[in-house]
Amino acid sequence: MKPEGKKRIWAEYQKEIPDDHFFYVRSCIRQTFFAGSEQYFLKILREDLGKDVYEDPRHTTCTGIGYHGDVVPFETIQTVVARHFALATEAGYRHIAISCVTSFGIYSEILETWKHFPETLERTREDLYKATGRTFEVPETISHTSDIIYKFREEIARKAKYNLVDAATGKPLKVVEHIGCHYSKMFPKYGVGGAEFPHVLVGMVESWGGDIIDYPERRHCCGFGFRQYLVQANRGYSLFASRKKFESMEPYRPDMIIANCPGCTMFMDRWQYTIKEIDGITYGAEGHGIPVLTYEEVAGLVLGYDPWELGLQYHNVQSLPLLRKMGIKADPERRFLDRDGSRLPEPANLIDG
Amino acid sequence: MNSDLFVIPFNLGLYFILIYSVVRSVAWFRSLSRPDKLRLQRGFFGRPFMDSLREIFMESLLHRKIFRKNPVLGYMHMSLAFGWFLLIVFGTIEADFFGEKHLNPPSHAIFFRWFNPEHGAEGLARIYNVWMDFLLAFILSGLLLAVIKRFTPRMMGMKKTTRHTWTDRLALTSLWLIFPSRLLAESFTCGAHGSGSFLTGNLGSALASFLPAAEIAPWFWWLYSISLGTFFFMLPISRYFHIPVELFLIFMRNSGITTGDRHSSYTEVQTHACSSCGVCISVCQMSYAAGINDIQSAYFIKGLRNDRDISAITANCLMCGRCEEVCPVGIELGPMRLIERRQGERADRTLSLPERYSVMRKRSVTEKVPTQSYGYLVREEPEKAEVLFFAGCMTHLTPSVIAAMKRIMESAGVKYRFMDEKGGVCCGRPLMLAGRDREARELINHNSDIIWKSGAKILVTSCPICYKVFRESYYLEATVMHHSEFINLLIEEGSLRLGYLHRKVVYHDPCELGRGSGIYEEPRAVISYVAELLEASQERSMSLCCGGSLGNLTLASGKKAMIAADAARILTMSSPDELITACPLCKKTFVQATKTKVSDIAELVAAALPAPSKRVARRRSARATVRANDAG
Amino acid sequence: MKTVPKHVLVAGGGVAGMEAAGALAEMGYRVTLVEKGDDPGGHLLQWHALFPDRRPADEVRSYLRKRAGHHNINIITRTTVEKVRHHPGGVRVILSGGTEEEADAVIVATGFDLFDAHRKEEYGYGIYDNVITSVDLEAMFNRGRLEKADGTVPSRIGLIHCVGSRDEKVNNNHCSKVCCVTAVKQAIEIRQMLPSCEVFCFYMDMRMYGPYYEELYRESQEVHNVNFIRGKVSEASVNINNRLVIKVEDTLAGRPLKMELDIMVLMVGMEMAESGAKLAEASGFRQGINRFLESGDHHYGNNLSGIKGVFYAGTCTAPMNITDTISHARAAVAETVRYLKA
Amino acid sequence: MEDLYSRLMQDVRFEEGLKACMNCGICTAICPAAEYYHYDPRRIVDLVQTRNNNIIKELLKSETIWYCGQCMSCKTRCPRGNTPGMVIMALRKLSQELGYFTSSEKGRQQFAIKRTVGDNVLKHGYCIVSYDVDPEVHPEQGPAWEHYYNHLDASLARLGGELNGSEGPTRLIPGEVLDELKRIFEVTGGHDLYDAIEDASEKKAEEMGMEFKKEGRDFEYYRHVVSADSGCHQCEPEDVRREVYETRR
């Protein structure tokens, strides 16, 4: 492998990521399953980096899962997204920060469609006005929140309390990156580093001391497949795709998986549990499983935040061995607490070392 | 040296072969099926026995068939077989008549000269001696030819001869030594005693003039006896076993036993009855047109006899039937090959000879390949029709033949239904040719069902491959006709009005129609009705295969083309305007092989139909449409 | 009075340029051959053997060298033609470095550039050690050693057709014509060099348009047992054993297929030469949608530039094989001579 | 019958997604669905490109258009700039509009998606809400989720959120916002599509003799569509092949 080849490609896909003043839109999946990630994204940006991130409580789902589940028409989702643009316009923001990769893909698709078929933009303006009386301006930039963390990765590295290295040996951790399909496969220029060798997570991992593993099924979909997961009978598809990835990465003995898509994070975590239940197979060194972390969680760990405040315990694959390896002292006893701080009974069957 | 001891090798050999033959015959008889046993028993006391004797005399001794094909080869075989026979007969008479006593043991006749060295000096014996010398010379002349054939087969008009196993070689050597050693033994004996006739006498005195004849003679009597003994011992395990077995075969055949579809003692007898004469090799187009010289029937039978893996040989045959046509022993080579194809490869090569045959006989016909499955075929409900026309798979590749048949039948006012107009099901013959009868039966049942349900009285097909299987393997009420027969019938009935085409044509007998089904005259009658029919140098039962045969599973396309080119060249030697065949496969094959126009007999007849006036044509096509709609 | 021979400048010293220059020189014209590289010869310099007969490329090279070595030819190397302009007295030519030349006619033979395989990112050229181009493979043939980057002997090689051709994603919708037959030729050469090495060609259509091409294709199957899989390779990656893993649809089976390769050869196509494109832009030559030079008439005037005294020869107009390039150059010479004599 | 191809061409995604296909198979090569189902996006695009009404109708009724997981990997690579995934989306939409989707097992599942994600959007303003992901129905979510779900308030609070609060993750979407969403659905045809799915599904339920309810998920037809699996999704059904063959002939 010649690393200079990848650098050459990364150099060609440098998208514009704004410095400040973001209009934040949440992700249905991330806020439901990884609420800590969204909270810490805002916290890191606002508190650690001192950025202005605005969230309008009136923004809703983009309806993206419904759209890719084929029950929501394109015209409808365009108008829903246009409503978010209207909220941003009303608040005076021109840069959208999108938490969800499905949403990010939809925003990109809509912007591209409007570019190629201007009549669709006009129709959307009309529809939105007819439905809500709102008007909007097309935002200047859209960024996925991982783009923004990527942009400030060196700053985070400078403030790092922990690095992605084995604290005992000083060797870099072996990290598998997984990019949500809709991040840049549809429109390579919207992604940092393009579609084939995206740099968005690689950049973070390398800045924070880790090593990226390039394994054969690196680009393969996690298997969400929208209707393929949403309908019980189809879930084999979803599991099948993730399992293909695990088996491909397994020989490299990765310490963790980092993903920028909330869905992928969830599936790759959940399916490890399911595979263990069905086939009795646990991936990862000594059967500890391979922890699947969001980039916000990784950034949070690097900045020294409490892993249990980040929500690592709500993954089926627990990160205890990883935390130990990184030298992070985290008390396993304090994982599952009630509102009053008292310990809750620990769930059985978690994958932990 | 005790002079009488030398008869021991001969006696041992003779009694061995006699006992062996009896035992083997009994074994064969016992393993026959019940009906075949009955046939044989009935045959023994009836005409078949007499017929067999006649045939044995004509074929096994005189070799009449080989004589007809190739006089030199015939003479060779005749001189050896008939000559030896006469030598034994007249030797026995000589011993009984001129010897010390009558009813001598066989050795006495065989070694008569040794026991009677002075015999034949005068009178009748002297003349008899001339006769005996003549017989010996007769045999020796044949032997000379055999030696020449062995080393230069071309001189005998044969392109190839079969290769020998070591047992064959040993047997052959001993056979070849018998008569020269007898000649020398007798000559030395005669030389020592001043007896003998023109051959033995003269040679003997010449040899005695410079050699101690009396001392040398016993050595040659020993050689003579050992040669005979060795030959008898080698007989069952060499190709010369055919000599006794052929007699048995002739009798079995004349009793009405046929090959059938699996191995039996009859196939075993046939296997041993082959003399490897090689006639099959020289008529095989695979040999002389395509240069393939290791698959002919003689090799096939030899492989079978020696239980070699002959699956490649078995598959690589056109199944044209030319070899069977000329086989002097009358072995049913086609059915034999099909049996082997049904068996697949032969896996039991570790067994002893008798075990092997018993295994072969028991082996199931269907175990060969993954079972074909035509469960996907949907039963059809055909419309009723007097005449059912089945074009056949191959004919669908020659749509002009179908069009011609439609025109002919419409012109004759035949009410027919086109059974496979929208693509039918294969007739099953190609599967049978591949040795897969059980699977073929599935297709046969499917088609039979349609034919029966249609209530047709006549089933017409354009493809001789289908024709053969319809006739032989379908149980139908309908009369099966090849379209050449059917057209002939229409002409004879007077329902076809035909013009005369001023064309010279040559007719090619398709294998499955001619040799396969015996249809030679009807196509010729039809052709002669509409055009001038030229003769071809090889026709009717010796017609050439076009090379496109479905009988051959493995032949490469290039080789097929070579056979086709050669056949087309021979067929078109008389420069006909058109080469007519009656098989779509032959047509497609010949079209690639010759510049001469190739047509099916139906196309020729259709060309002789009066051109319809426009009004009639319109009406006709309207009628045809209605019919087609009805059929659909 | 002895007339001064007319002067023709040939822009580009590849196959077309050398042939055109040679033909003109032979007819007595004074020729200036401008070549951007160190030596004339063009892409042919990189080739080891030629399709369809696998003759050594050197045979054609020496023919062309002899042709261009004529005493009427003045070869200027390391120079490009920047601009040409017709004026009543002839054609003014501006060369790189600013020097000007005056000619009676100009033949543009700026040729093609090979597609830069880096641009097909998903194949990992320049990233994965054993992803090479057809030119790299030809260099291996020249060295007489066919091996992986680590020096081991490959046991399976895949040749990927249409890299940079027929691909909207890299802005090339045209077919480069010669890659299919090159792949077949190289596949045979691999099989001959390493009989135990499996060779697979991944193709979309086998465009065997030239004489003996189809026969070569047949030979590759029949004699050399080269395998063909119909499908465009989608991506390549490397597994833990440092073998390439490719994904393709076996479109004839209608199923996706995965295969490990030791070496993956990208059959890079032809694009309009950068230098030619610059010249065209400066001089006002028309370029087609495939960016190659668009001639006066596609059927009967494909050497004509539309500018008086300027003619096109060879692959600056379209992808071509050597045979066609030489013919095209000769036709350009005929057009030039007709123009000069008029 | 109306021209289905022109109807598809009205969908901007279709127009964008299909220009001309040369059957190179690059899409199928990396398609997760092609590896799992009897599915070949190349073939679907090729069939659509025939513009044959019968073929397109067969597709709209078939299982095959429902196999795609919309990862859109096909878009990245296509050398002709097509997007089979988008062609599929257009086909699926038309299949639902025309009610053909209930002809196939996988198509009928659209009803379940409408009753879950579809209803969620208008009811809660989210496609997915935590209190709707019942571990009973989603055992594959595993113990971590079960724990989270059973202690929703506490868990969310730990991560700095408030269930149905006024801001932050899983905040309550105000009624007036939901009204805006509903109006958008009315104006842009979202409601029509919902209705089309509901109507055709109800009809199908009746045809199949299954219990059907106008709301919720606790009835036979719903349970059937989410769990039915004929097991015949890996091989080409003979009858489908024959029909396509006949139509082409």
Add this chain to the structure above:
Amino acid sequence: MMSATGANKFGFAINRSRMIDYDSSDRKVREYITSREPSFRLCFACGGCTATCTAGQHTSFNLRRMNTYIRRGEIEPLREEVTRCMLCGKCLLVCPRGVNTRNVVAVAAEAIRKLERNEL
């Protein structure tokens, strides 16, 4: 790589991979057929055989695709395919490369039988 699993407690089944994994496929059948019928190599997948096929008019039997399966070492789909042919031989007459198509089927059937008996 992946085994098919029946419906489990999670309420769904998992299919086998349909991907042809060339490196784990069994090429013995291909080698057997190529050695017995060398013309097999010559197929360039024009589909003429399939277009004319008698059996193909009644079922999905597809010789062209079968040949592809053989080449890729995919034996499972072959097992059933090979039993559908009627050996009528029409394909032989249309093959532009002179492949002995009929024998390919016959030899393929033989190869599969041998494979089952562990004789390959």
